[in-house]
Amino acid sequence: MAYDKIIVPADGEKITVNSDFSLSVPNHPIIPFIEGDGIGIDITPVMIKVINAAVEKAYNGERSIAWMEIYAGEKANNLYGGDTWLPDETYEAVKEFAVSIKGPLTTPVGGGMRSLNVALRQVLDLYVCLRPIRYYDGTPSPLKRPDLTNMVIFRENSEDIYAGIEWEEGTDDVKKIIDFLQKEMGVTKIRFPECSGIGVKPVSRDGTRRLVRKALQYAIDNDRSSVTLVHKGNIMKFTEGAFKNWGYEIAKEEFGAVEIDGGPWCRFKNPKTGNEITVKDSIADAFLQQILLRPAEYDVIATLNLNGDYVSDALAAQVGGIGIAPGANLSDDVAMFEATHGTAPKYAGLDKVNPGSLILSAEMMLRHMGWIEAADLVVKAMSGAIKAQTVTYDFERLMDDATLLSCSAFGDAMIDNM
Numbered sequence: 001m002a003y004d005k006i007i008v009p010a011d012g013e014k015i016t017v018n019s020d021f022s023l024s025v026p027n028h029p030i031i032p033f034i035e036g037d038g039i040g041i042d043i044t045p046v047m048i049k050v051i052n053a054a055v056e057k058a059y060n061g062e063r064s065i066a067w068m069e070i071y072a073g074e075k076a077n078n079l080y081g082g083d084t085w086l087p088d089e090t091y092e093a094v095k096e097f098a099v100s101i102k103g104p105l106t107t108p109v110g111g112g113m114r115s116l117n118v119a120l121r122q123v124l125d126l127y128v129c130l131r132p133i134r135y136y137d138g139t140p141s142p143l144k145r146p147d148l149t150n151m152v153i154f155r156e157n158s159e160d161i162y163a164g165i166e167w168e169e170g171t172d173d174v175k176k177i178i179d180f181l182q183k184e185m186g187v188t189k190i191r192f193p194e195c196s197g198i199g200v201k202p203v204s205r206d207g208t209r210r211l212v213r214k215a216l217q218y219a220i221d222n223d224r225s226s227v228t229l230v231h232k233g234n235i236m237k238f239t240e241g242a243f244k245n246w247g248y249e250i251a252k253e254e255f256g257a258v259e260i261d262g263g264p265w266c267r268f269k270n271p272k273t274g275n276e277i278t279v280k281d282s283i284a285d286a287f288l289q290q291i292l293l294r295p296a297e298y299d300v301i302a303t304l305n306l307n308g309d310y311v312s313d314a315l316a317a318q319v320g321g322i323g324i325a326p327g328a329n330l331s332d333d334v335a336m337f338e339a340t341h342g343t344a345p346k347y348a349g350l351d352k353v354n355p356g357s358l359i360l361s362a363e364m365m366l367r368h369m370g371w372i373e374a375a376d377l378v379v380k381a382m383s384g385a386i387k388a389q390t391v392t393y394d395f396e397r398l399m400d401d402a403t404l405l406s407c408s409a410f411g412d413a414m415i416d417n418m
């Protein structure tokens with residue numbers, strides 16, 4: 001495809017996706033990246049420097065990444081003009097090059113444009129938001145035993161209230177919807193119909209099944225002991241409650257799970273290891289206290305979009321905060337990696353924040369590409385820098401004798417620890 005503002009590096013090659021969705025990764029793959037708004041300007045260059053160092057060290061120069069900048073958010077609007085926050089060619093590049101990484105993008109609250117982050121996920125149908133949560137020794141945490149938190153979140157990424165179907169209070173449209181609900185659907189429980197906004201929450205059987213299928217398969221491939229379906233199905237019966245039912249349904253239908261003690265919990269044998277995998281569920285409010293009090297009882301988590309958003313930041317806090325919380329947005333053939341945190345605007349351009357979340361997202365990207373040796377070096381570097389207590393402000397303020405580093409100096413400390 002011919003691009004307008006995107007410059008495709010001449011010294012790189014495309015990653016291709018095979019018919020079984022495995023990747024063919026050349027030695028010099030082109031990886032598109034979005035710098036991101038706010039602290040994107042601080043963390044993205046540091047991520048690139050650390051990843052380049054890990055790849056160079058792991059493969060002695062035989063492999064390298066050809067980074068290709070693509071645009072979204074403020075930078076896209078400045079470059080393309082005409083209110084272009086997410087150019088079509090950005091979507092095209094993410095699809096064409098199969099593996100990419102992005103910094104955070106700003107979303108205004110209460111009005112203005114809808115989330116660019118969500119748009120990327122929905123337009124490209126990146127239906128899994130994968131967010132692993134693990135503890136690095138020496139990281140400051142509010143828990144006595146943060147090492148017991150080791151979970152992997154599968155957050156549904158394409159539906160739920162993130163579909164953005166809502167009508168603003170006071171508009172003709174919301175009046176029409178409220179009229180319809182009252183007159184045609186027999187709804188009597190809108191407490192203040194004259195001054196309500198209305199939102200719609202679509203949750204589907206197909207959307208749930210494809211997400212839970214990925215979570216169950218992940219548990220098999222990684223020899224994990226349980227998958228917990230997190231929902232608020234006691235209140236939202238036909239969306240969150242249905243998510244729970246459809247989750248159990250696919251575990252039984254496709255993975256051969258059988259109910260334990262009359263259900264609904266069920267269990268199946270991991271076909272690769274012979275170990276048991278328990279499929280269980282938890283109501284979201286209780287789950288949020290369970291993960292603090294009994295984290296060891298939870299492993300792989302499958303949940304809806306909004307719950308997954310809340311649970312991601314909450315779990316990240318247990319093991320050091322969103323400064324080191326990585327993630328990926330995945331379809332069957334496209335992978336876009338991104339940090340769990342946002343643009344943290346008050347810190348933008350200060351060379352202050354923790355680049356760890358984006359660097360660990362890139363670590364997931366290397367693993368996805370099969371560049372395991374480089375990924376392992378990134379993990380070693382992160383562990384080493386934290387153990388040496390050479391850390392950014394977010395950790396330093398919670399540690400006794402740590403050395404405070406800037407964002408870029410932390411990247412250098414990681415490289416020193418490879």
Ligand SMILES: NC(=O)C1=CN([C@@H]2O[C@H](COP(=O)(O)OP(=O)(O)OC[C@H]3O[C@@H](n4cnc5c(N)ncnc54)[C@H](OP(=O)(O)O)[C@@H]3O)[C@@H](O)[C@H]2O)C=CC1
Pocket residue numbers: 039103104105106107108117322323338339340341342343344345353354355356357394
């Ligand atoms: N995927 C994405 O692109 C996302 C985008 N957003 C968007 O980002 C904007 C800001 O959102 P906001 O709610 O403030 O959430 P943020 O995640 O941007 O920041 C909240 C707080 O988290 C801490 N934090 C965030 N990033 C880091 C980091 N790299 N290192 C250390 N600490 C960090 C800071 O805490 P402290 O103040 O204690 O130092 C910060 O004030 C909004 O427009 C939102 O929509 C939000 C989430 C994801």
Ligand SMILES: O=C(O)CCC(=O)C(=O)O
Pocket residue numbers: 105106107115116117118309312340342
């Ligand atoms: O899109 C946004 O602005 C917020 C997204 C978010 O919080 C997340 O993906 O965790």
Ligand SMILES: [Mg+2]
Pocket residue numbers: 309310312313340
């Ligand atoms: Mg979030």
